[in-house]
Amino acid sequence: MLDYKLVEAFAVVVSEGGFEKASKALHVTQGAVSQRLKLLEEQAGCVLLVRSSPPKPTSAGREMLKHYRQVKRLEDDLGPGLGQEVDGFTTLPVGINADSLATWFFPAVDQYLNTEPVLLDLSVDDQAETLGLLRDGDVLGCISDRSTPMQGCRVEYLGDMVYNLYSTPSYKEKWFHNGASLEAVEQAPILIFNRKDVMHGDLFSQALGQRPRRYEAFYLPSSEKFAPVIASGRVCGMLPAQHAEEFVERGELIDLLPRCAFTVRLHWHCWNLVSDRLAGFTDALVNGARKLLVQRP
Numbered sequence: 001m002l003d004y005k006l007v008e009a010f011a012v013v014v015s016e017g018g019f020e021k022a023s024k025a026l027h028v029t030q031g032a033v034s035q036r037l038k039l040l041e042e043q044a045g046c047v048l049l050v051r052s053s054p055p056k057p058t059s060a061g062r063e064m065l066k067h068y069r070q071v072k073r074l075e076d077d078l079g080p081g082l083g084q085e086v087d088g089f090t091t092l093p094v095g096i097n098a099d100s101l102a103t104w105f106f107p108a109v110d111q112y113l114n115t116e117p118v119l120l121d122l123s124v125d126d127q128a129e130t131l132g133l134l135r136d137g138d139v140l141g142c143i144s145d146r147s148t149p150m151q152g153c154r155v156e157y158l159g160d161m162v163y164n165l166y167s168t169p170s171y172k173e174k175w176f177h178n179g180a181s182l183e184a185v186e187q188a189p190i191l192i193f194n195r196k197d198v199m200h201g202d203l204f205s206q207a208l209g210q211r212p213r214r215y216e217a218f219y220l221p222s223s224e225k226f227a228p229v230i231a232s233g234r235v236c237g238m239l240p241a242q243h244a245e246e247f248v249e250r251g252e253l254i255d256l257l258p259r260c261a262f263t264v265r266l267h268w269h270c271w272n273l274v275s276d277r278l279a280g281f282t283d284a285l286v287n288g289a290r291k292l293l294v295q296r297p
Helices: 004-016 019-026 030-044 059-081 098-102 105-115 130-135 169-175 182-187 199-208 223-231 241-249 276-292
Strands: 090-096 118-124 141-144 153-167 189-192 216-219 236-240 262-271
Touching: 004 019, 004 030, 004 059, 019 030, 030 059, 059 276, 090 098, 090 130, 090 276, 098 105, 098 118, 098 223, 105 118, 105 276, 130 141, 130 262, 141 276, 153 169, 153 199, 153 223, 153 241, 153 276, 182 199, 189 223, 199 236, 199 262, 223 236, 223 241, 236 241, 262 276
Parallel strands: 090 118, 090 141, 189 216, 189 236
Antiparallel strands: 141 262, 153 236, 153 262
C-alpha cells in the first residue's frame, strides 16, 4: 500500500520544478522532501525521479504521477459526496492546441467556469501531440485530432476546424501572379506555427498533387498573431475561419486556394474516472464545442 504523503512529495517536486520549491509548498524542510522521495523509491523498488535541473520523472515516475493525480481527483470529488463543504477551487489540468485556445474554447466553457469553483491548468501543444500529455499523466483530459481512445480513457467528438490558405491581394500579385504552382510555393515566404505543424504540407499536396521539397518558412508559435502578420503582406499562411473572417470581410485577406481546405477533426479525450467534476467539465466542453465548431458525420 502506497504512503500518499510520500507520493504527494514526489508530485510536488515535479510540479514545482525542484526540492527547494517543493519544501516551501509543503511547509517542510528540503531534507524531509528528499527523505520522503527516497522512501517512496524504496517502496516502489525503482527510481522515480531523474535528479536533473529541473527534476524529471522516469518512465515509472510518470506512471506514479498518473496514479496520484487520478486518486487526487477522486478524493477531491469525495468531500461533497460525504456532505462536506469544499473550500477553494478545484484545478483541472487540460491539454489543448493553440488554435482552439485562441478561438472557440473559452466561449464553449465560459458558463461552466462562471458557475463552478474550477481553475484550469492549460498545457498548449499541437493537436497531434496533446495525447502525449494525457498518456504521461500531465493532464486529466486533452483536445486532440486523434479519434481512438487510449486504454483507460474515453473520447468524444467535438467538431471540425476548417483551415484555408490566406494572403493579402498584393502578396498574391507578387508571389502567385500566375497562380499556385510548386515552384511558386517553394519560393514564397510562408507563415508556419512551428516545426511540428504539417497542415500546410498536406494542403499543398491536395492542391498541387505533391508536397513542396522546401519552404521559405517564417515560424510564429502564436495563433493570435497569425492573422495580423499575414495581413501585413509579408507572408501567406493558414487560418481557421474564426480567425480569417473579419480580415476577409474588410478585403484585407483573400483565399489563395479557394477550392482546397484542410480540416482538423477535434476530439476530447479524458480519463475514464467516476468523477463528478471531470464529468461536468466534459459535458460543458462537448456541448459548447458542438455549438461553435463545424459538425460533420
